[in-house]
Amino acid sequence: MLFSLPSIRTIGVPLFSLCCLYSTVSYAWHNDHQHPSTFDTDVVKLKEANQNSQLAYDIVKSLTVEVGPRIAGSSGDKKAVAWAEAMLSEMGFDKVYKQPVKVRNWERGFADARVVLPFEQKLVITALGGSIATPEGGIQEAVVMFPSLEALSASTKAEVEGKIVFLNTRMQRNREGKFYGKVVPNRVNGAIEAAKLGAKAVIIRSVGTDNSRFAHTGLMRYDDSVRKIPAGAISTADADTLEAMFAENKKVIIDVDMQAKDAGWQTSYNVIGEITGSEHPDEVVLISAHLDSWDEGTGAIDDGAGVGIVTAAAKTIKDTLGQPKRTIRVVLYAAEEIGLVGARQYVSANKSSLENIIAAAESDFGAGKIYQFDTRFNPVVQKSAGVLYQALAELGVEYGNNQSGGGPDVSVLPALGVPVFALKQDGTYYFDYHHTPNDTLDKIHPEDIRQNQLVWSIVTAYLANTSFDPRPAP
Numbered sequence: 247m248l249f250s251l252p253s254i255r256t257i258g259v260p261l262f263s264l265c266c267l268y269s270t271v272s273y274a275w276h277n278d279h280q281h282p283s284t285f286d287t288d289v290v291k292l293k294e295a296n297q298n299s300q301l302a303y304d305i306v307k308s309l310t311v312e313v314g315p316r317i318a319g320s321s322g323d324k325k326a327v328a329w330a331e332a333m334l335s336e337m338g339f340d341k342v343y344k345q346p347v348k349v350r351n352w353e354r355g356f357a358d359a360r361v362v363l364p365f366e367q368k369l370v371i372t373a374l375g376g377s378i379a380t381p382e383g384g385i386q387e388a389v390v391m392f393p394s395l396e397a398l399s400a401s402t403k404a405e406v407e408g409k410i411v412f413l414n415t416r417m418q419r420n421r422e423g424k425f426y427g428k429v430v431p432n433r434v435n436g437a438i439e440a441a442k443l444g445a446k447a448v449i450i451r452s453v454g455t456d457n458s459r460f461a462h463t464g465l466m467r468y469d470d471s472v473r474k475i476p477a478g479a480i481s482t483a484d485a486d487t488l489e490a491m492f493a494e495n496k497k498v499i500i501d502v503d504m505q506a507k508d509a510g511w512q513t514s515y516n517v518i519g520e521i522t523g524s525e526h527p528d529e530v531v532l533i534s535a536h537l538d539s540w541d542e543g544t545g546a547i548d549d550g551a552g553v554g555i556v557t558a559a560a561k562t563i564k565d566t567l568g569q570p571k572r573t574i575r576v577v578l579y580a581a582e583e584i585g586l587v588g589a590r591q592y593v594s595a596n597k598s599s600l601e602n603i604i605a606a607a608e609s610d611f612g613a614g615k616i617y618q619f620d621t622r623f624n625p626v627v628q629k630s631a632g633v634l635y636q637a638l639a640e641l642g643v644e645y646g647n648n649q650s651g652g653g654p655d656v657s658v659l660p661a662l663g664v665p666v667f668a669l670k671q672d673g674t675y676y677f678d679y680h681h682t683p684n685d686t687l688d689k690i691h692p693e694d695i696r697q698n699q700l701v702w703s704i705v706t707a708y709l710a711n712t713s714f715d716p717r718p719a720p
C-alpha cells in the first residue's frame with residue numbers, strides 16, 4: 247500500500263490512525279504548575295514525548311496526500327475543511343467548530359507563453375492569483391523590460407503603451423526570507439503600475455530563489471480605478487533566457503495566452519479546535535496556521551507544515567501534561583493566500599473576546615528548524631518569562647526582539663491589543679519551492695519538523711500553564 251493513513255473519506259468509522267502513531271501518556275494534574283521547577287519538569291516530559299513522535303509530519307502527510315491542493319473556495323478547499331474537522335476530532339480536541347468565511351474563488355486555467363522574436367522559445371509561465379484572462383488566442387506584443395517596479399513607475403507612457411511589461415528583479419537567498427518583502431510588490435502591484443502606463447499585460451520574474459523551470463504563483467491585486475490587465479510569472483530560468491535576448495539589443499516579442507477566471511463567491515471556513523482550560527477556560531492561547539494553499543503544489547511547506555506543527559504541539563501538551571490551565575485554541579485559517587480573508591473574519595466574529603487572548607502566533611514559513619523567538623509582549627512583563635527563554639536557548643532558540651508581527655494571519659491582532667509571538671524558522675530554501683508545483687511533502691525533513699513541534703509545545707505549554715500574562719500588546 248502506498249500510504250499508511252486510512253482516508254478521511256471514511257468518516258464514521260475510525261478516521262485515521264495518526265494519534266495511534268503517538269504514544270498517549272496522561273499525567274495527573276499538579277497544582278504547583280506555576281512554580282518554575284514544575285515548568286522545567288514539563289519541558290523534560292515534552293522532550294521525552296517528542297523524541298519518537300512523527301505527529302506533525304504525519305498530519306502534513308495526511309493533508310497533502312489525501313487532500314492536496316486547496317485554493318480558497320475550490321473543491322480541494324472544501325475537502326480540506328472536512329479533513330481538518332475530522333482530524334481535530336480524531337486528535338481528541340475538546341471542541342471542534344468552524345467559522346464561515348466568504349471567499350472569491352479563482353481558477354487558474356490554461357497558461358502558455360513563448361518568445362516569437364528574436365529567437366523562438368517556449369516560456370514556463372503561470373498566472374498570478376486573481377488575474378484576468380488574456381483575450382482568447384492570447385496577446386502577441388513587444389516586451390519592455392524593467393529591473394524593478396520603481397523603474398517601471400518612473401517610466402513613461404511612450405515607452406510602455408501597448409506593450410507587455412516584464413518585471414525582472416532577482417530575489418536573494420536569505421535565512422529570514424527578508425528579500426521577499428522587497429520583490430513581492432512586483433507580483434502584487436505590477437499589473438496596476440503597468441496598466442497605468444497603458445501596458446497590455448505584465449509578466450514578472452518569479453518571486454523565488456531557485457533556478458528552476460517552475461514558475462511561482464501568488465496573490466496579485468487590481469485597483470478599481472485602473473484598467474485590469476492579465477498578469478503572470480515566468481520561471482527564473484526563463485527570465486534569464488528572456489533577459490539574455492534583451493542583452494543582444496534585439497526587439498523581443500512574446501505571445502502570452504492565459505485563461506484564468508473568477509469563479510464567484512464561495513463559502514470557506516476557519517476550522518478551530520480547542521483544548522479547554524481546566525482553571526481559566528476563558529483565557530486563550532491561540533496557535534495557528536492556514537489551511538488553504540495555492541493550487542500548483544500540494545501545499546506542504548505552505549502551509550501544511552504549520553497545520554501539522556501547531557496541531558501536534560497542542561495534542562502533545564494534552565497527552566503529556568494533561569489538561570492545560572488556560573484554553574489552547576488551534577485556528578486553521580481560511581483563505582490566507584488571497585489576502586488574510588479568514589483572519590479578518592476571525593477578528594470580526596470574535597471582537598468582544600479578543601481581550602481574552604493571552605498570546606497568539608502562526609506557523610507559516612515551512613518546516614525549517616526554529617532558531618529565534620520574537621515577541622510582542624507587554625514590555626513591563628516581557629522579561630519575566632526568563633524560564634521560558636532559558637528553556638528555548640537550551641534548544642538553540644535565542645530570544646530575538648519584542649517587535650514581532652506574529653505571522654500573517656495574526657498580524658492583524660497586535661493593533662487590537664493582542665500579544666503575539668513568532669518562532670522564526672530557517673527559510674534558506676523556503677522560496678525555492680514556495681507557490682510552485684514543487685511545494686510537496688518531500689521538501690519537509692522529519693527531524694526539522696519534529697524540532698518545530700517540540701519548540702511550539704514548550705512555548706504553548708508555558709503560556710497555557712503558568713500565570714505569565716503579556717497583555718496588552720505594545
Ligand SMILES: [Zn+2]
Nearest residue numbers: 536548549610
Ligand atoms: Zn502561507
